[in-house]
Amino acid sequence: MKKILQFLCGRIFLTGILLLVQLSWFVFFLMKLTRYSVFLSGFFGVLSILIVLYLIGSDDNPAYKIGWIILIMALPLLGGLLYLLFGNKRPSKPLQRQLVPSQKALAPTLVQDPKILDEIGKSDGRAEGLSRYLQRMGGWPVFGNTEVCYYSVGEKMYSDMLDALENAHHFIFLEYFIIQPGKMWDSILEILTRKAAAGVDVRLIFDDMGSLFLLPQSFPREMERRGIRCLPFNPFVPVLSLMMNNRDHRKILVVDGHTAFNGGINLSDEYINHTHPHGHWKDTGVRLQGPAVWNFTAMFLSMWHAFRKEDAQEDVRQFFPHVYHPQPFTGEGFVQPFGDTPLDSEELAENVYIDILAQAKRYVYIFTPYLIIDDIMKNALCAAAKRGVDVRIVTPGIPDKKIVYRLTRSHYMPLLKAGVRIYEYTPGFIHAKSYVADDETAVIGTINMDYRSLYLHFECGTYLYRHPAVLDLKADALDTLSKSREVRLSRIHHTAIGALFDAVLRLLAPLF
Known part of the structure; x- marks a missing residue:
């Protein structure tokens, strides 16, 4: 009762x-x-x-x-x-008024070293063009000398996240779409509470809609009581409003400015396979150590300063990567963390995906939980396959949302006809959002191949070029493909009613 x-x-x-x-x-x-x-x-x-x-x-x-x-x-x-x-899919004016000035204030700290771009250009002018695009249109510089550790499942990344948190001495920034009490969050919270009590600056941003059914309304107050400064992004209010469209779908953890974690992994037990609501949960992530971490720190601070005005004038140089890591950073290849925002008219993340497909010569392997694509993305996938690129996509074998699963499958036929190979991850649900191409290029992040991720949400990803971690993702992709069932065109059968229903789903998908 x-x-x-x-x-x-x-x-x-x-x-x-x-x-x-x-x-x-x-x-x-x-x-x-x-x-x-x-x-x-x-x-x-x-x-x-x-x-x-x-x-x-x-x-x-x-x-x-x-x-x-x-x-x-x-x-x-x-x-x-x-x-x-x-x-109207444009962001609400209150969001723009708060976030745009914060982003502009941090823009001067995101400085591109021209020597790095020139170095990329010497090996591949097209790759240099993509990095220039991310820097010019998004403001995100590309870096060298950054170590990257790739994680093929959430539980491996979780272990290293705990180690990084335990070794934090100055500040911890967390920004997540979903937080749910359980083994994963409770263990992280215990460390955050201890660190805050020891004087570490601990800040937490979570999306209020993403955790609406998972956290009590008193959650922010409880965090503040523990010494963890807390910001619920775009708090949900029971009023029919366009503001609810724009969610913070990012997953970022920054420790002391020199270490960052990014990927599809939220702070909830299914992401580390402690619980199994949809079979084995397959996700991916990366840990960065080096100057490229600054891009993620700047993403976090732009959001924090927009809504916590008391910190808007703080000197952000105290959070630079080298401040608490005076020794030189090392690392091969190039790393370019980037964020995508609905506050501008630039579809940054979608254009990165399309450019990878357009540049690919031999193969592109893709992990995505939702294949809810528009004609622009469909044409890019089909064009790559038609010119002989081995394009393979892995989608879930066990759905988390049945109607979305049907919508994903409704896009299979034109892709298969064009020569794209599609696999379903039979052990369970694949939540990873990853691209890898030609042993040279990769993206790991939060960006789904659906309308909300590409147009409405705040997202982020890590773009890698000629970094050893690219081959780690490729090896994981090949292993995942071996565990998945390939979808054959001959086995896809649509009744007239089913085809009509699928057409309605595809028509309405961008509206919701």
């Missing part, structure tokens, strides 16, 4: 009721207005036409535009208003 009362009085239940009431009132109000007023019906119809014309002339993603145009045509009285309320 106590648990039932707690649920009925809890944040999740009350939020659901409030959202349902708002949506019901909205639909009822509009239907009443349009029923009794010819003028208002005409107004909404004209509004829908004007929005369709606006969409045709806009620079939005074609799949996104087509989905809204068809929805507006199907609901001419409500479609235009629905778009105004929910369809």
Whole structure:
């Protein structure tokens, strides 16, 4: 009985009721207005036409535009208003006002060493072009002298994360989409609490929506009580709002400025295979040690300073990689951590993926949990395969969301026809987001191949060029392929109703 009362009085239940009431009132109000007023019906119809014309002339993603145009045509009285309320994918102005100045303030610290770009250019002008693109359009410099350790599963990275946290003496920055109490988070929290008590500057950012069903409402207060400074990003409020579209999907851990962890691994037990909700959980990550860590530190600080104004004027030079690591860094190859943001009109992450496919000569191996692609990405995958590149994609064998699993599979046929090889990870669910190509190029990070990751979320990744860790990812990819079942075109059968349902799913996918 106590648990039932707690649920009925809890944040999740009350939020659901409030959202349902708002949506019901909205639909009822509009239907009443349009029923009794010819003028208002005409107004909404004209509004829908004007929005369709606006969409045709806009620079939005074609799949996104087509989905809204068809929805507006199907609901001419409500479609235009629905778009105004929910369809504009641009970030809310409050987010822009807070985050853009913070990002600009840190931009002067992200300095590109031209000698490094020249060194890349001597071996490959196209690779230099991609690094220049990330630096010019995203502001993220490329570095040498950075060691990279690649992790093929979350439990291996978790062990090294604990070691790094235990060895922290000055500051710890964490930024995660999901935090869930359990073995993984509880062990990390115990270290963070001890370190904060010892005077280490411990800061935590978590996405409020990502952990909405996992953390109590009192979580930030509890962290502050422990000495862990805590920031819930874009707190969820029970109001129908576009602000809820833009989530912080990044996974970053920085220790003392010289060590950072990145990848698809959240702070929850399934990511280290302590629990098994969907079979074996396959994820990937990297540990960086060297000057390239600064890019991740800057990502964290730009978010922190935007919402914790009391720290906005702090001297960020105290967090530089060399401050607590005076000895020289070493490392082969080139490392370029980068972040993607919905605050600009540059689809940075998608363009990195497309460029890798366009440059590839021999192979591209891809891990992704969600293959929910638009025509631009589909054409890039197909074009690479058609010119003879061995393009292979590994998707989950056991789904975490059945409707998303069906949507992923609905994209198989045109890719298979073009020569792309698709595998499903039979031991369980693959949550990794990784690309590796031609023994030279790789990306490991948080960026899914779906509309939300590529257009709406704050994301991050680690781009590697001619680094030994690239071959570690390749070896893992080959091992993972050997454990996966290949999808054959001859075994894909669609009924007319099933094909129609899949088409509707693909049409609506960019809208939600």
